[in-house]
Amino acid sequence: MEKIDLRRRHLLAGTAGAAALMASGVRVSAQEADVGPLPEYVEFKDADALIIHSNNTIETKRDVFGVQPITSEHQLYVRNNVTPPDESIVADREAWEVSIEGVANPGSVSVGDLKRMGVETVAMVLQCSGNGRAFFEHETSGTQWQTGAAGCVMWTGVPLRTVVENMGGVVDGAQFVTGTGGEEIPEGLNEADVIVERSVPLDALDNILLAWDMNGEPISLAHGGPLRMIVPGFTGVNNVKYIKRVAMTEVETDALIQRQRYRLVPLGESGSPEYPSVWQMEVKSWITGPLEAAASGMHQITGLAFGGVNAVDGVEVSLDDGETWEAAEFVGPDLGRYAWRPFVLAKDLAPGSYRIVSRATDSEGNQQPEAPEPNQSGYNHNGWRAPGVDVTIS
Amino acid sequence: MEKIDLRRRHLLAGTAGAAALMASGVRVSAQEADVGPLPEYVEFKDADALIIHSNNTIETKRDVFGVQPITSEHQLYVRNNVTPPDESIVADREAWEVSIEGVANPGSVSVGDLKRMGVETVAMVLQCSGNGRAFFEHETSGTQWQTGAAGCVMWTGVPLRTVVENMGGVVDGAQFVTGTGGEEIPEGLNEADVIVERSVPLDALDNILLAWDMNGEPISLAHGGPLRMIVPGFTGVNNVKYIKRVAMTEVETDALIQRQRYRLVPLGESGSPEYPSVWQMEVKSWITGPLEAAASGMHQITGLAFGGVNAVDGVEVSLDDGETWEAAEFVGPDLGRYAWRPFVLAKDLAPGSYRIVSRATDSEGNQQPEAPEPNQSGYNHNGWRAPGVDVTIS
Numbered sequence: 001m002e003k004i005d006l007r008r009r010h011l012l013a014g015t016a017g018a019a020a021l022m023a024s025g026v027r028v029s030a031q032e033a034d035v036g037p038l039p040e041y042v043e044f045k046d047a048d049a050l051i052i053h054s055n056n057t058i059e060t061k062r063d064v065f066g067v068q069p070i071t072s073e074h075q076l077y078v079r080n081n082v083t084p085p086d087e088s089i090v091a092d093r094e095a096w097e098v099s100i101e102g103v104a105n106p107g108s109v110s111v112g113d114l115k116r117m118g119v120e121t122v123a124m125v126l127q128c129s130g131n132g133r134a135f136f137e138h139e140t141s142g143t144q145w146q147t148g149a150a151g152c153v154m155w156t157g158v159p160l161r162t163v164v165e166n167m168g169g170v171v172d173g174a175q176f177v178t179g180t181g182g183e184e185i186p187e188g189l190n191e192a193d194v195i196v197e198r199s200v201p202l203d204a205l206d207n208i209l210l211a212w213d214m215n216g217e218p219i220s221l222a223h224g225g226p227l228r229m230i231v232p233g234f235t236g237v238n239n240v241k242y243i244k245r246v247a248m249t250e251v252e253t254d255a256l257i258q259r260q261r262y263r264l265v266p267l268g269e270s271g272s273p274e275y276p277s278v279w280q281m282e283v284k285s286w287i288t289g290p291l292e293a294a295a296s297g298m299h300q301i302t303g304l305a306f307g308g309v310n311a312v313d314g315v316e317v318s319l320d321d322g323e324t325w326e327a328a329e330f331v332g333p334d335l336g337r338y339a340w341r342p343f344v345l346a347k348d349l350a351p352g353s354y355r356i357v358s359r360a361t362d363s364e365g366n367q368q369p370e371a372p373e374p375n376q377s378g379y380n381h382n383g384w385r386a387p388g389v390d391v392t393i394s
Numbered sequence: 395m396e397k398i399d400l401r402r403r404h405l406l407a408g409t410a411g412a413a414a415l416m417a418s419g420v421r422v423s424a425q426e427a428d429v430g431p432l433p434e435y436v437e438f439k440d441a442d443a444l445i446i447h448s449n450n451t452i453e454t455k456r457d458v459f460g461v462q463p464i465t466s467e468h469q470l471y472v473r474n475n476v477t478p479p480d481e482s483i484v485a486d487r488e489a490w491e492v493s494i495e496g497v498a499n500p501g502s503v504s505v506g507d508l509k510r511m512g513v514e515t516v517a518m519v520l521q522c523s524g525n526g527r528a529f530f531e532h533e534t535s536g537t538q539w540q541t542g543a544a545g546c547v548m549w550t551g552v553p554l555r556t557v558v559e560n561m562g563g564v565v566d567g568a569q570f571v572t573g574t575g576g577e578e579i580p581e582g583l584n585e586a587d588v589i590v591e592r593s594v595p596l597d598a599l600d601n602i603l604l605a606w607d608m609n610g611e612p613i614s615l616a617h618g619g620p621l622r623m624i625v626p627g628f629t630g631v632n633n634v635k636y637i638k639r640v641a642m643t644e645v646e647t648d649a650l651i652q653r654q655r656y657r658l659v660p661l662g663e664s665g666s667p668e669y670p671s672v673w674q675m676e677v678k679s680w681i682t683g684p685l686e687a688a689a690s691g692m693h694q695i696t697g698l699a700f701g702g703v704n705a706v707d708g709v710e711v712s713l714d715d716g717e718t719w720e721a722a723e724f725v726g727p728d729l730g731r732y733a734w735r736p737f738v739l740a741k742d743l744a745p746g747s748y749r750i751v752s753r754a755t756d757s758e759g760n761q762q763p764e765a766p767e768p769n770q771s772g773y774n775h776n777g778w779r780a781p782g783v784d785v786t787i788s
Contacts, residue, residue, distance in 0.1 A: 068611075069515055070464060070609065072609060116692045117694075118694065121463055154463055156725075213460070216460065298510045300510060331514060331515050332514070333515070333517050333548075333729045339727070
């Protein structure tokens with residue numbers, strides 16, 4: 001995959017089209033400039049708001065976020081590991097069944113039954129494990145996501161804890177919640193190599209939802225409807241779509257997507273269970289505006305910050321690439337521990353060049369690093385320096 | 395306008411289509427059953443979620459709300475007093491200008507300039523003054539709204555207080571904020587009879603936003619874009635669309651929509667300034683499910699509650715038309731004082747007939763009345779009895 005250095009592209013800055021590409025030092029795959037039509041299964045989305053990397057990898061443009069508390073579905077990123085199932089599975093949503101295993105009284109439960117068991121709503125940052133991959137300095141394969149493989153969405157469903165208690169409680173010895181997606185395995189392929197099956201630590205059980213609604217509406221097929229396992233604070237891949245089986249298990253699944261992929265692996269190594277899984281998200285933020293050259297005077301410098309598995313506690317902004325920092329203010333309602341918080345810093349900007357960066361701190365005192373430890377596949381980027389934006393004020 | 399008694403329509407109950415009509419004692423205009431196509435200016439909306447009363451009055455179906463924290467734009471009700479302006483006014487949103495008057499240094503400000511002055515987001519129940527009109531016992535003209543001329547949406551814009559301070563502050567003697575909409579006045583009509591110009595008390599100034607985004611996206615023309623004056627806690631009409639002038643004034647506007655319409659007038663009287671304006675909303679709630687006949691067993695009884703100008707503090711549910719009450723629990727994040735809160739009461743329902751009602755209390759201890767004082771035009775219905783739903787469990 002050809003990579004181009006955006007430093008050279010600074011010559012193009014100042015036009016709206018180049019706005020999303022202005023972060024210096026970001027390597028962007030050549031395909032990024034080639035915005036094709038939306039694939040049919042996400043035709044309802046807003047093409048103008050999106051960067052189409054491929055059929056299964058679609059990113060939200062940075063300037064779209066602004067101070068959005070909630071990301072609407074038609075602006076939300078898409079990342080599918082496997083081709084989604086047929087639309088027919090959302091034709092009768094209430095009939096979809098999920099098998100609950102690793103409980104005293106295992107069995108299948110329909111969405112209709114789940115809806116009668118309990119209901120809760122959580123606002124959560126949904127973020128692809130690879131969001132920010134383009135900001136790593138080392139060469140990585142995989143989609144060169146910048147800031148837009150993330151959104152803040154609200155999920156409504158039944159707490160898994162309620163379901164498990166209705167079925168007699170967790171069996172002794174269980175250490176993981178293992179969720180299996182309902183994607184069809186293409187003929188001739190080894191199921192374990194393709195299946196979307198993820199295990200997360202059992203202590204996530206108290207937060208997990210089996211969700212049927214996103215942002216107050218039935219979850220679309222593209223985003224995992226009719227039923228998705230939501231693990232607040234964990235990266236996207238752990239939020240298994242078309243969930244057809246949830247098992248409390250003693251060991252992690254042996255599926256390739258768990259055993260080898262989505263591991264934090266040293267550079268040059270291959271994924272294996274000896275390396276940590278990509279699970280909990282860490283504190284992170286980025287600037288959403290201004291992204292373009294502008295006139296001097298008062299500006300509202302905006303961005304988004306979240307704590308991942310913790311609440312975000314505060315965020316600072318620097319106009320000089322981290323030499324000096326000022327506290328920004330959160331904007332709008334606090335949607336809870338797992339949501340992001342839009343922020344703003346009002347500044348009267350004199351003519352000149354600014355490198356604007358942001359740095360958030362979570363409720364446990366963890367602060368974004370200047371740059372994260374690199375890992376082979378480029379997961380979990382939460383550094384503050386690389387996502388900075390260069391803005392010329394005249 | 396012909397009215398039919400829904401008590402007779404109970405014979406139809408049990409089918410999904412009749413679900414929204416099941417509240418007994420509700421008079422519904424005949425046109426309600428005639429769901430035509432969506433008018434062109436709101437073609438992007440979800441017709442299946444809506445009851446189309448007329449071109450300018452479109453209601454959200456009761457069963458759509460569920461436990462939605464936020465109402466998506468394509469499910470949100472529409473109520474326009476005057477035909478909206480041409481789409482061209484949202485072609486260059488930043489260029490739209492609003493005249494700020496009744497300040498030390500009056501003048502025009504563009505949306506582009508407003509965006510540089512400040513930014514805030516508020517979640518707010520947007521509710522038509524006539525929502526619930528169908529629940530009044532007396533005969534009323536006007537759209538027979540039930541529960542769906544309301545939604546909870548998030549507005550992003552600049553606090554009017556910030557704008558006013560940037561322009562030297564409010565002039566002495568001002569007692570109202572008067573907003574003027576940008577609708578075109580059809581030729582041959584008297585401007586004062588048609589213009590959408592509303593005055594609200596000056597003490598609302600600290601909460602008012604001049605908003606350009608709704609739910610994180612530019613406000614559509616149908617909902618008042620490119621700029622709308624948002625008065626949290628006040629009924630829809632006070633949230634002036636296409637705002638082109640905001641004036642701090644000594645007296646209320648003489649426009650018909652303020653002087654005569656939207657007044658709480660005793661039965662048989664005509665509107666005039668001697669009667670109170672329809673301004674602040676009061677505490678209110680309604681059941682959103684179940685609305686249909688169902689099987690016995692565990693059910694999640696859901697609804698929405700809000701405090702209007704105050705925060706909502708709690709809500710109770712009764713299964714026997716108000717004989718006995720049980721506290722329900724709020725679901726999901728608290729979006730702030732002006733937002734609604736979805737609620738749930740889990741109940742194991744034995745076979746039988748239930749009349750389900752809900753009754754909310756606000757942070758000041760105000761509780762929904764059994765029925766509000768009637769007023770000629772049927773504004774501000776917040777009684778708990780009439781919106782109840784009859785559900786048969788077998």
